Amino acid sequence: MFIDFSTLGPAFVVVEEPAYSRQRLLAFQRSYGIHTAVLFDCLRKYGVLPLEIPERDLALWEHFYDVFLEADGDPLDLEDSAEEGASPLSYFWH
Secondary structure, three states, X not given: OOOOHHHHOOOOOOOOOOHHHHHHHHHHHHHXXXXXXXXXXXXXXXXXXXXXXXXXXXXXXXXXXXXXXXXXXXXXXXXXXXXXXXOHHHHHXX
16 A cells, blocks of 8 residues: 555655754754753763753653664764764863
């Protein structure tokens, strides 16, 4: 059975992973100035956030990070091209 996804309307979007979640994660990183891996490592190891992030943004950020990892995304690929060569820790110590 073939499904023509174009007939499903604007409420249904097909994306390619991990590219889509990577772009969403990079947007969060630019907005908050911290690398995704550093943020969630701090949260999971110490139970605290290193900065204030609204609950909704944090939930979405975590969702996209989980999707990214499940799609075999590599956290080292979360370096923004504008910040190429920078260590993930450089986001933390801005």
